[in-house]
Amino acid sequence: MKLQLIMALLVAKIAMYLSKLSGQGRGSSLPGMLALRIYPDLLKQYQGQPRKGVIMITGTNGKTTTSNMLSDILVYAGHRVVTNREGANLITGVATAFIKASTFTARLNCDYAVLEVDEAAFPGVTRWIKPNQVMVTNFFRDQLDRYGELDITISKVLDALKQLPEDVKLILNADDPLVARLTRETGQAAIFYGVRPDEALSSAAAYSREAKVCPFCGGMLVYNIYIYSQLGDFRCPQCGFARSQPDIEAVGVTSGGSGTQATICAKGLAKGIWPMYIPVQGIYNIYNGLAAFAAALSLGVIPEKAALSLSTFTPATGRMEAFRYGNKQVTLTLVKNPTGFNQALTALLAQRERQDILIAINDNDADGRDISWLWDVDFEVLTQYLEQFNRFICSGQRAEDMALRLKYAGVPIERLTMEREYQRAVEAALQGEGAVANILATYTALWPVEKILRQRAERVSIGANRVPSVS
């Protein structure tokens, strides 16, 4: 049996080496898949090996960013960390991360494992690897045809949590009723993070809110303030379920071209106030930063160190990844569900320069085969600022559907271009008259588009000119 294990690891490591040679290695879960086929109990070998603990990050949006932020902080604080950095978050991706860091006899030498885990894969992964901490970012509708409805996804995560040892610690988004409910339902202790309800952050868009109904009594939830989607200051008038006061709270959040900042107030874990700066745009990144910060504090990292690490954060592929083409600023963003797409649109509107937009939509399994979610995205906001936009280039397997969506949102037909070929679509965006080009792509369109961009443009870090000196 031991021989089979070594075989499995050998095959996986050869696959890793080969894919590295061919330059296709990033985000791959193939080595893990091969190893699991040869040795299905593989993950069990790694259980208990990280010396200080295992942290899993699940939820719909922000998993990759949050998990990268946390592992960066832990590395910065001097720990050895195993992580699935490029968002390969199924059981095969988790296996790949462990195999990569381990010897041929599955020995690990690390303090922590920081693992991003897909919601649907969470029960399967936690069967083998017991996390000490579980962070849940949020629950939004995502790729419905793969998982059935959102309720089913949540109950899968909930059931898996209930199977974990009692001393597991949850790190939960206080502002999402669908997440905040988890501590009461599992009886497990939780650290809450959230954004202080502030009129200035309140969004009017009522589209694609998930939690209109109280998870406990079925009554309708009432909101003082919506931050975005169903996140906000909620309360159930019928049974009293309400947002709980967060242990870690962000105050005075502002977001612009150079990044996002806020002040963090901590109560439970450590008392104090710290400035937070993250060199990526969008309020949702404050949530990601807060989650990572909360987890780091609960693991004993000094708050100042955590904040400093966050201020030098470099986003992963397609998480507002920045490029430069001549004088043109080019941003690549992954879009996969209405909430994330709405956030990306808000970031576009915050840029005042005239811009060309490229949207590449695919409908492979990894993108979600059903693209009707595009109609839950609030593209109508773009038409209020049409003078800001030069051309809308629609690409990918569902280029026509994207163009149709924009047409019904009110974008004039003459500004719409359909170009299924990525190469020509990217070229059109780069050659556009706008000073800025923004590229949005679904999962399987992201990699080919990024590859073309890397050939044609230079990758830059948005926060490069703002990184504070580390003394």
Add this chain to the structure above:
Amino acid sequence: MVLTVCHLYPDLLNLYGDRGNVQAFTQRCRWRGLPVQVKEVNLGQPVEFADYDFLFIGGGSDREQALLVTDLKNRVDALRMAVDKGLVVLAICGGYQLLGRYYRTPQGKRIPGLSLLDFYTEAGEQRLIGNVVIEAELAGKKTKIVGFENHGGKTFLNGLKPLGCVLSGHGNNGQDGWEGARYKNVFCSYLHGPLLPKNPVLTDYLITLALARKGYAAQLVALDDEIETIANQAMVERLSNKK
């Protein structure tokens, strides 16, 4: 003259971009200079069905659907009367199932529907999911309608007229080759995508019916449907190549 659209329970029934159906209907009115307005009616709010020209009911999750059967039960007589007088209705997915006689759960329990139309739905073993092309006859002309289906229930029509026959995909139950249902000016379908934007022939037919009921029997002005046509044909071609 103003066409008035009622979007029923948009707060609860908004799965799968259903909002797009209301948008397609209203945009195609506006592009022709036809005045149109939308009223959103939510749980517990009063509604006079007779005042509307087009009623849209979308799909929701089981939890949400259970909530509103009770609410709609109180209004069903008024709705039935309006339907008999030619109210144009589009009901999608969960909204479709709601209009039938009952839904039978896997445990054999019958959850009564509104019995507006004489069909019934039974829980199937597997969800029926995927892209669909059907052929429907609208105003005497055959047209290909495309969309995406994702439903656990299998619907049987009891002799009711279907919306069309399935060319590719599952349709009502994956067995008899029919998709959707029609009764007077009520159109039911499992197809979202959403349905109306990519099927402008159907959308315009609904607008024509709504106008006719108001006493305006005019021919609709033709619109530039290039993108709609390309999007529709791309899916028809993709699915016919698959075979």
